[in-house]
Amino acid sequence: MEGNRQFRVEKIGGTSMSVFNEIVENIILKDKDDVYNRIFVVSAYGGITNDLLEHKKSGETGIYKLFESHGDYSKALNSLKKKLFRINKRFEPFGLDTTIANEFISGRIDRAIKILESMQAVLASGYVNRHELLLSARELLASLGEMHSAFNSTNILLNNGYDAKFIDLSGWEDGHQYTIDERIRTAFESIDPSKVICFVTGYTKGTEGIMREFDRGYSEVTFSKIAVALKAEEAVIHKEFHLCSGDPEILGVDRVKPVCKTNFDVADQLADVDMEAIHPKASKALEIAGIPIRVKNAFEPEHKGTLITKNYICPESQIEIITGSNKMTSLGIHDTRMVGEVGFDLRIMKVLADHKVSFICKMTNANTIEVLIKDKEYSKALLKSLKSQFETVTSTPVAIVCAIGSNIAKPGILAMAAGAMAKQGINILAVSQTSRQTNMQFIVERKEFIEAQKVLHQALCEA
Numbered sequence: 001m002e003g004n005r006q007f008r009v010e011k012i013g014g015t016s017m018s019v020f021n022e023i024v025e026n027i028i029l030k031d032k033d034d035v036y037n038r039i040f041v042v043s044a045y046g047g048i049t050n051d052l053l054e055h056k057k058s059g060e061t062g063i064y065k066l067f068e069s070h071g072d073y074s075k076a077l078n079s080l081k082k083k084l085f086r087i088n089k090r091f092e093p094f095g096l097d098t099t100i101a102n103e104f105i106s107g108r109i110d111r112a113i114k115i116l117e118s119m120q121a122v123l124a125s126g127y128v129n130r131h132e133l134l135l136s137a138r139e140l141l142a143s144l145g146e147m148h149s150a151f152n153s154t155n156i157l158l159n160n161g162y163d164a165k166f167i168d169l170s171g172w173e174d175g176h177q178y179t180i181d182e183r184i185r186t187a188f189e190s191i192d193p194s195k196v197i198c199f200v201t202g203y204t205k206g207t208e209g210i211m212r213e214f215d216r217g218y219s220e221v222t223f224s225k226i227a228v229a230l231k232a233e234e235a236v237i238h239k240e241f242h243l244c245s246g247d248p249e250i251l252g253v254d255r256v257k258p259v260c261k262t263n264f265d266v267a268d269q270l271a272d273v274d275m276e277a278i279h280p281k282a283s284k285a286l287e288i289a290g291i292p293i294r295v296k297n298a299f300e301p302e303h304k305g306t307l308i309t310k311n312y313i314c315p316e317s318q319i320e321i322i323t324g325s326n327k328m329t330s331l332g333i334h335d336t337r338m339v340g341e342v343g344f345d346l347r348i349m350k351v352l353a354d355h356k357v358s359f360i361c362k363m364t365n366a367n368t369i370e371v372l373i374k375d376k377e378y379s380k381a382l383l384k385s386l387k388s389q390f391e392t393v394t395s396t397p398v399a400i401v402c403a404i405g406s407n408i409a410k411p412g413i414l415a416m417a418a419g420a421m422a423k424q425g426i427n428i429l430a431v432s433q434t435s436r437q438t439n440m441q442f443i444v445e446r447k448e449f450i451e452a453q454k455v456l457h458q459a460l461c462e463a
Helices: 020-028 048-052 063-068 073-094 098-125 130-159 180-187 210-229 264-272 280-289 344-354 380-387 413-423 446-460
Strands: 008-012 038-042 164-167 197-201 234-239 261-263 293-297 306-309 321-334 361-364 368-374 392-404 428-432 439-444
Touching (some): 008 020, 020 073, 020 130, 038 130, 048 063, 063 073, 063 098, 063 130, 073 098, 098 130, 197 210, 210 234, 210 280, 261 264, 264 280, 264 306, 264 321, 321 380, 361 428, 361 439, 413 428, 413 446
Parallel strands (some): 038 197, 234 293, 261 306
Antiparallel strands (some): 293 306, 321 392, 392 439, 428 439
8 A cells, every 4th residue: 555645445335336337427436536545345236145145134045055055056156147247238338348247257157166066075075064164155155246346347447448456355266364454455555546446345355254253244344444454534335325314215205314423323223223334343443443434325426425433422412313123022031030139130141142142122120131132033942941941931023113313312302202102002012221322222013113113203303
């Protein structure tokens, strides 16, 4: 890395990458006098990582699952190759050399098939750790999507007359045993962002395995690590929407408003219910390094977006965001031995830890402790373990609705929220709020999830 110039690291998501011609116009070349001093970390085109691994939301089988279950992954990869060729064809009018682009991704997929065949043979021998080898296959497959999009992006900008460089952090056929941080530092050693537009794969190969800890959040971790390693002025995330006071699909675009400023604490609260502006482990590194995050709507380039900083506190007490999740399970542990016994809840936490389950919130009284967990972390095995140790254990599918802000310390705001829901006949099953006063959490029946958000947004954000 040469010089000491100020620059930005910018992340472009998969849905935005699928309309890359608009991204070029709205983001990359929007200001012709400020084209350089920017490093773009790109995701795979929309839906491609789902094809390679599994559908992020539905869990529908992808190529990785076929490999894991001894399915015909080779046929699936060749079908995916044709799909990627069709994507390439779509970008031909905007400068992509499809002959070069097709040759590039075809070669990578053909090589991936051979590697997977070798892995399958080794797995069949029974002499290796199956879990570790499957993780390696998952990493290999994931890397293909970002290789494709980053290579194409570079080719398009080059063919439009700009200096651009493809930075492949996937370590494809690279024998170096770098950690993730070492690979990033090595890749940027001789690059001057003031002279070249960099397109970087969202996947980074490292000895520790980026997906072991972060799984599908890996591209944001790459983005974060690059910004920290190179001491970026700002880390920018381009999404398909603004970070708003509520979900526009639920509340309507006319009722919600963009959040212009907030802090990392609020970002963490959002991530806790899977409504993340950025992966929490990615944002933590940026927070520690003192690098602000800006979340922008890729299709409204004139708007400055949401600036997330460490120390921002809204000057006026107010709710900034209403959000939540209807994919929650409430575990109720009732035990008459609980009252007055020091460390009783530690026994419950130990069971959760043994099953690798984290909780969203915890409510207690003299002889009941209730914890809220995500549906995807709930299992019959967990319930069985709890029932074997405590008197009465129940599991109930519920929803959580949150009222979040950097400064919600306003007398009566909890009463206002509860009163508004009571007026609409919404029963609050449980409530949680700490003295830090950044997040009021209401547990409600799943059928009330949508209505509760509408009611709270009207009462707390539109008044």
